Amino acid sequence: MIEIQGNIQGKTALITGSTSGIGLGIARRLAAAGANIALNGFGDKGEIDALVSELQDTGVKVAYYPADMTKPDEITQMIHDAKAHFGTLDILVNNAGIQNVQPVEEFSPAKWDAIMAINLSSAFHTARAVVPIMREQGWGRIINMASVHGLVASPYKSAYVAAKHGIIGLTKTLALEVAQDNITCNALCPGYVKTPLVEGQIADTAKARGISEEAVVKDVLLAAQWTKKFVEVEQVAGLALFLCSDVAENITGTPLVIDGGWSAA
Numbered sequence: 633m634i635e636i637q638g639n640i641q642g643k644t645a646l647i648t649g650s651t652s653g654i655g656l657g658i659a660r661r662l663a664a665a666g667a668n669i670a671l672n673g674f675g676d677k678g679e680i681d682a683l684v685s686e687l688q689d690t691g692v693k694v695a696y697y698p699a700d701m702t703k704p705d706e707i708t709q710m711i712h713d714a715k716a717h718f719g720t721l722d723i724l725v726n727n728a729g730i731q732n733v734q735p736v737e738e739f740s741p742a743k744w745d746a747i748m749a750i751n752l753s754s755a756f757h758t759a760r761a762v763v764p765i766m767r768e769q770g771w772g773r774i775i776n777m778a779s780v781h782g783l784v785a786s787p788y789k790s791a792y793v794a795a796k797h798g799i800i801g802l803t804k805t806l807a808l809e810v811a812q813d814n815i816t817c818n819a820l821c822p823g824y825v826k827t828p829l830v831e832g833q834i835a836d837t838a839k840a841r842g843i844s845e846e847a848v849v850k851d852v853l854l855a856a857q858w859t860k861k862f863v864e865v866e867q868v869a870g871l872a873l874f875l876c877s878d879v880a881e882n883i884t885g886t887p888l889v890i891d892g893g894w895s896a897a
């Protein structure tokens with residue numbers, strides 16, 4: 633019988649950038665399906681402690697790792713610490729990401745470097761540490777958070793669009809390298825999901841385009857999303873869980889699009 637709903641009971645998932653937004657939604661969904669959770673990301677200590685307790689209440693093991701995704705040494709250490717703590721590392725979700733919205737001629741070089749490090753290079757550093765562990769275990773799932781901006785562009789997002797296109801290339805390459813090891817690697821490509829990252833973008837886009845925040849939501853964000861609805865965090869999390877299921881074992885090296893029809897036009 634092929635398992636459709638996940639079958640990840642007792643497995644361990646490490647999700648980068650899981651103290652907020654989509655990453656937190658994926659952590660909650662995978663914990664509800666019985667996976668132990670390694671949380672990562674920034675935030676207030678009290679709020680992070682509360683998240684750890686909330687997830688532990690579902691009956692799974694949870695640990696928090698403060699590794700900064702701009703720091704390769706901290707990333708590698710986090711993977712080793714999580715493997716030592718949980719005993720296995722079965723699911724890796726490369727989700728941490730930041731955004732910066734500026735015309736290219738004004739685009740901050742420091743922001744460019746930070747976006748490349750967090751949105752793209754961190755997934756290389758986690759993968760190179762985790763693949764040998766998954767190979768030894770004989771099973772693994774790597775899920776890279778791309779975006780519809782991994783497939784199409786929007787103005788004023790040069791670094792983000794470049795990094796998201798890049799992570800789809802990394803996804804395809806990793807998928808081929810681990811294809812015969814019972815490990816899959818895929819990318820998720822959501823359209824707009826209303827998270828703190830997007831809330832910040834609404835203000836920045838209003839400034840960059842010289843229009844009101846209401847106009848940004850109506851005429852910029854949801855203009856491209858043909859359903860005229862934001863994608864829900866739980867919908868992205870459900871897709872991540874599906875990729876962990878047995879029926880998904882032949883889905884690898886591909887961008888899975890969840891964008892309300894945006895990239896179809």
Ligand code: NAD
Pocket residue numbers: 648649650651652653654655672673674675699700701702727728729730750751777778779780821822823824825826827828829830
């Ligand atoms: P968010 O701002 O709510 O969460 C980002 C997470 O990344 C937080 O936990 C934050 O602490 C963490 N983070 C940031 N910098 C970090 C660093 N240096 N080291 C470790 N952690 C760090 O954002 P979100 O909207 O949930 O975005 C999550 C991912 O989804 C990102 O990769 C983003 O590009 C992607 N995405 C978002 C949308 C959207 O509309 N929200 C759409 C498509 C793709």
